[in-house]
Amino acid sequence: MDKTGRVQSVDRVVQILKCFTEKRPELKLTEIADELGLNKSTVHGLINTLKYHGLIDQDEDTQRYRLGIYLMRLGDLVASSIDIIGIARPFIVYLCNQVEETVHLGRLDDLEVIYIDKVESTQSMRISSARGARNPAYCTGVGKAMLAYLDEKKLNQILPEKWEGFTPTTITEKQKLLKELEKVKESGFAFDFEEKDIGLTCVAAPIFDYAGKANYAISVSGPSIRMTDEKIELTKVLLKKATMEISQKIGYRG
Structure with missing residues (x-):
């Protein structure tokens, strides 16, 4: 044990595990030993x-x-123990106070969004919703913010070729939606310009977990008359900061 209280052998075990990355998922014994500057016999015993x-x-x-x-089991335990609502709550309260519009925290469930938390605007004309409510993901900002980061193969499997339109601006065709989702990935933001409800505009951004998956997202929704270009730009800045800080708190390192 050194002066910091760390145990050398445990330190070395952690260093071995950190050698593996997405770009280098498999390694030889000599590669690990060379990277850590240890002799092969020491590394072999630890491995x-x-x-x-x-x-x-x-x-x-x-x-x-x-x-x-077994690391997958440990990862699942970590994921299940994360209180995403508790972690995100201060951020969505702050967002609501800053933009004075309703803020939702959503979770993806196949092709639907479940609103697991919300803070409503205090303005007389506001978006009213309920925790636990569901909406189609394809026509909501918060839903598209998560769909965009699904595995491409899975996304193609679960999306039908066509679906119901709620308003004249609803995207109802698979290929058009896929192009829209590409834009979401490029910009980091998803929008709903009256696609689900006439008169409602929404801006959303994803939350990434420790595995880089976007299983959650935050949206800011308000009457289109109030969601001006200026307010949308302010919302994007605040959303990006909030979702990145939440992502980091749940293990995201991207």
């Missing part, structure tokens, strides 16, 4: 211990190492 506990796997043919299945 064998990690293998025993399911934290490291080894390909029998290539002899390369990769992260173990």
Whole structure:
């Protein structure tokens, strides 16, 4: 144990696990040893211990190492223990106070959005909604903010070719929506310009978790007459800051 109270062997185990990245999901023993500046016998002993506990796997043919299945269980435990509503609440309250419009925290459930929290505007003309309410994801800003980051193959599987239109501006065709979602990924923001309800405009941005998935998003919604270009630009700045801070609090490192 050093002066900081850290145990050297545990430090080395953590360093071994951190060697694996998206770009380098599999590594040879020599690659790990060289990266950490340790001799192969030391690294081999630590890796064998990690293998025993399911934290490291080894390909029998290539002899390369990769992260173990048990880490997925630990990741699921972390994800289930995160109180996204509690973490996001101060941010959506602040957003509501700054823009004076209704703010929602949404979760994606297949092709629907579930509103899991909200803070309503105090203005006399405002958007009224209920926690637990659902809306189609394809015609809401908060829904599109999450759909855009789904795996492309999965998105193509779950989207029908056509669907119901609620207003004249609702996107009702798969290919048009896919193009719209590409724009969302490019800009980081999703919009609903009266696509679900006439007179309602919405700006939304995704929240990313530790795995880089956008399972949650925040939207700011208000009467179109009040959602001017100036207010939309202010909302985008505040939304980007809020969603990034929330993402970091739940483990996002992008």
